[in-house]
Amino acid sequence: MGDMRTEYVKTLIELGRENQKVVVLGADTTDSLKTSGFGKEFPDRFFNVGIAEANLVSVSAGLAVSGKISFASTYAIFLPGRAVDQIRNGIAYPSPPGKKGLNVKLVVSHGGLSVGPDGGSHQQIEDIAIMRVIPNFRVFIPADTITVSKLVRLMANEYGPFYMRMARSKTPIVHSNSQEFQIGKGITLRDGSDCTIAACGITVRMALEAAETLQQEGISCRVLDMFSVKPIDGDLLEKAARETGCIVTSEEHNILGGMGSAVAESVSERYPVPIKRIGAQDMFGESARDNEISLLLEKHGITSFNMVKQVKEIRSKKL
Amino acid sequence: MGLNYYQIKKNILRARKLVIKSTNLAGSGHPGGSFSMAEILGCLFYKHLKFDPSNPSWEDRDRLVLSKGHAAPGLFSNMAVAGYFPETELETLRKFGSKLQGHPDLKCPGVEFCGGSLGTGLSYSIGIALAAKIDNKNHHIYTIIGDGESDEGQVWEAAMTASKYKLDNLTAFLDRNFIQQDSYTEKVMPLDKNLEGDNISEMWKDASRWKTGDKWRSFGWNVIEIDGHRIEQLNSAIAKANATKGVPTMVICRTIKGKAVEHMEDNPQWHGKAPDSDIVPLINLELDSQFMIAPSIIAGDMTNLENEVKRCVNGRADYIHLDVMDGQFVPTKTFDHNKIKELRPLTVIPFDSHLMISEPVKHVKDYVEAGSDIITVHAEVCDESSFGEIHDLLKQNQVGVGLAINPDTDLPEWSYKFLPTLDQIIVMSVVPGKSGQKYIPETHEKMAKLSSILNERKFTGYIEADGGVNLENIGSCFEDGARAFVGGSAIIGQTDVRAAIREFREQVLQSRRRILIEKAHHLGGSELANKWIGLHIVGKKKDQLIKIAKEENLI
Missing domain, CATH: 3.40.50.920 (Rossmann fold)
Incomplete structure (x- = not known):
């Protein structure tokens, strides 16, 4: 079993050491998402904008248009479910010459029904539908922590907007460490x-x-x-x-x-x-x-x- | 670009005309909000913003984020004037295949932000400002938001965030024009103190009700409140904002939607509508007929010029005319550059120093250093070489260049080569040297002759009427082509300077309206005259227009 959020941030911190352009943003869920760990090591590249998801998305876009690789994270229910306009018009639509969309990675936790006790208000069952109809966005749903780690690296190295949805609960490992992950390849x-x-x-x-x-x-x-x-x-x-x-x-x-x-x-x-x-x-x-x-x-x-x-x-x- | 006051004004005029042209050709667009922020963009593009049109993605450029994206025609027009692309490109606005989309878009090199969805630009600017801080870059981020846009909650999320991160590299402008799509902002969603009753179009005139600044102050911003159509106030606010450390700055610009075209001004209908083709020439003529009123303080209390300056400022003069006399070129002596230097800290209002002195080439530098915004010298005491020296010195220092001629002087031929870059010509209508003289009637004839020379020689500056200008003759001076009016005792000699200036303005407006109705009638008979008059739905303008038209038998 593995915890996706722990793996996510472990990978982010490695990326942060390798690449100065990586910045991480959160919206008052940074302890839960564990991205505060990135903030401890890189306080200058970590921004907690408070309970303000629209702001989270647009600030990430501004950083990205200035050459940063923005990872913006909170719960699934509060990103596609709440800030779709900022995602669509602020990340997917703006396309610098020769590029498609801005370099923002929306990585969420608490996707789907398995969120559990928080109830129906917090169980995002619409995000894949929302995100996959937005042009320029690519959408990932990892099955285990090995996938999380590999996809975070992949997203950091591939220009453009991505949405990745993680589960709240620990997940069993289904892939081997040597498994390769490619965009658009099942x-x-x-x-x-x-x-x-x-x-x-x-x-x-x-x-x-x-x-x-x-x-x-x-x-x-x-x-x-x-x-x-x-x-x-x-x-x-x-x-x-x-x-x-x-x-x-x-x-x-x-x-x-x-x-x-x-x-x-x-x-x-x-x-x-x-x-x-x-x-x-x-x-x-x-x-x-x-x-x-x-x-x-x-x-x-x-x-x-x-x-x-x-x-x-x-x-x-x-x- | 670092242009002077007059050059900035000229470029803003050019941009306004392009807004009219492009929205007319597109058949849609937002001229009203483009005009309310015209001076804000003008001061940024032509004085403060660091940019390179030939290298739009230059890393160290300042960033301009137009959050109120519907005002795209205003942005694109200024970008054309600033040299990003040819002005003819504006003809493709909102058309299929154009890089000039209905809202600002990264498709157009030089545009920093995809606008259209309101309330998001300030957050986006915060992202850019944070990136600049991470990278230790010194460029500045300027963001323009609307007052209707301020209904969006995200604006206030951003307000908190910019404050938290102490983003002193971010300056925002609130284009406070009091109008949004449905109606007046205070009717739709009040930002200021609640207004009772229906007289909302008058509300912006009552400063005691402005509370928007308090909102931003309480969010931890440095707040500067100004008249958003006054170039000198904008310039000063931007300079102050850039010098402020540790907090972001919000410049609250009180503006008028549709500013500079009477039937669009303060009229909610012009939020998102394009002008009709038959009205366009009338709008252009109106735009070309902007004017300024400047009291001459020597007509006041010479023992207390400080007070006279304050009276001019409070009276809403456009600028102040300072008659410098040396007792040689003219028999009288007034004051010199030392006095101007003393007066300068009192206000940011432009100083128009009219040097009635011998050998101005020897002294002009002192007047630059004293803080003049425009300096006018007399043709009688210059020649091609000395004026050339003065011209270049003033341009280098971003000071306007003026040339004056006495009643019995014709514009000398040596001056023709300077006409395309000259900012002002003063045609003296009294013999300089003393105040209180009567306007010399032959000046009208002289002006008519001069006008054709100036047109031919591509002069695009202001013609200033100076000497004996009063309520009786100001209208005819305007008809002669004067666009700046110096008022001596007729303004500064009055107890209520503000009322006197207002009457001056009203008189000029009457003449201008008459000229415009005549033009409408000339172009399209009484049908067009009626149509144009019918556009004036706000205030009492329409009644006055009908009265004029009936007097002239045009409708």
Whole structure:
């Protein structure tokens, strides 16, 4: 198990030592996000703008247009959910000559339903939909701390606006340290020929468990980590559609507009096969203590058990 | 660029005309808010801002962030005048494929901020200012926000943040024009003390109600409150802001939406509307007909000139005319540069030093050092070489250059080569040397003759009428082409200087309105005259226009 926020800041501090251009901004959640650790080592490159997310985004943009690499962080619910105008018109739209958007990385924690006890007001299930329709933005949903570390490095080295959504709770490790991460390239974590589960974030682990269960029942299930929701890996998805004939998607996000939608859009254009989307069924979340989060997810069908069920059902609909 | 007072004014005029031209061609846009901030941008672009049009991304340039992005035509017009791109480029404003978008955009090199969504520019400027601090850079960040824009909560998030980080490299200007899209700001969302009743268009005139500065002060900003259309006040505020350490500065600029065109002034309709093509020539003529009124303090109490200066300032004179007489070139003696030096700290209002002295070339430097904003010397005591020396010295020191001719002097031929860069010509309408003389009527004829020479020789400065100018003859002086008027006893001799200046202005405006109606009638008959008059919906201007038009049989 690993803590994404700890890994995020550990990587940021390494980057801060390597590159003077890295600056970090927060909005009164810097202890929670742990970015205050960056501030301790680099007080001149760390800015806490208070509970003012609009301000957070626009100040990050001003730093970026002046040549800095801005990492702005708070909870998911307060960035795309609150400051979409500043994100759209202040980061994505302004394009210096030869570039697309400003060099700002919005890295949030507390994405999706697994936020738990804070309740529905804090469970951001719309952010992927919001962020992936904004031109010039690229959207990542890491499954584990290895992914976090590699993606933070990748974002720092790649010019342009990024959105990365981390989970609040500790997550199991699903990738190896040697795994390579590329923008727009999904990862095949397990091969299979009867069906594909395309997952992201905390549901990747569930997908692997579902595939294991299915294997015991003689069903060969492929598992893809679609951490790069935008750009989405159309080639990998087409290959999965051709070779396995059906796809189940899974995410802790509204099924409308999320990663599942992105998969459906791509596959329906390139090689249509039956698709089933698992996620919040256009319903808000609610409070659940840490040991009850699995119950909350279960209510929305976000379990490996449901994945197994959906895989079996969808196989019968193959063309 | 470091231009003088008159050059800045000239460039602002050029930019205003481009705003009219470009919004007219685009068929939409925001002239009102472009005009209320015209002087703010003018003072920045032509005096304070460090920039290089041939290298827009020069690292050490000052940054100008137009947060009230809808006023883009104002920004683009000034950028054209400042040399970023040809003025003809303005013809593409808001059109498909243009780099001049409806709102400021990084697509246009030199633009620092993508505006359009209000309330975000100050935060963005904070980011730029923080980056400059990290990098130990000395450039300054200037940001213009609107008063309607100040409804946005993010403005106040930014207010706190700039204060927290002690951003003394950030200066913001509030374009306080009292009008936003729907109506007057105080009706939509009051920023100042709440006003009871409906007389809101008058509200900005009552200084006791201005509370916006207190808001910014309470957020920890250095606040300077000025008349945002007065170049000298802007220049002084910017200099003070740049010298202030440890806190950001907010310059609250009291302005008039649509400033410089009577039917647009203070009229909410002109927030976001383009002028019609048939009205454009009338607007341009009106813009060309701006004028200034300057009391001459020697007509007052010579034993207490300090007080006379204060009376002029309180009376809202545009500048002060200082008659320097040496007892040789003219029989009288008044004061010299030492007196001007003494008076200078009293005010930032421009000093127009009219040197009625022999051999001005020997002394002109003293008058530069004393703090004159414009210095006028007499043609009778100069030749091409000495005037050339004076001309160059004044330009180098950002002081305006004036040339005066006595009633019996014609403009000498040697002066023609200087006309394109001359800031002022004084046509004396009395024999200089004593005050209280009557206006010499032949001056009208002389002015008419002079006007054609000046037009031919591309003179773009001010013609100043000096001597015996009063309420009776000021209108005809304006019709002759004078655009600056020196008032002696008719202003400074009055108990209420402010009322006297107001009457002077009103008289000139009457003449100007008459000329404009005649022009409208000439261009489009009574239909256009009626249309133009109908645009004047604020205040009593319309009644006066109808009266004039009826007198002249034009409608």
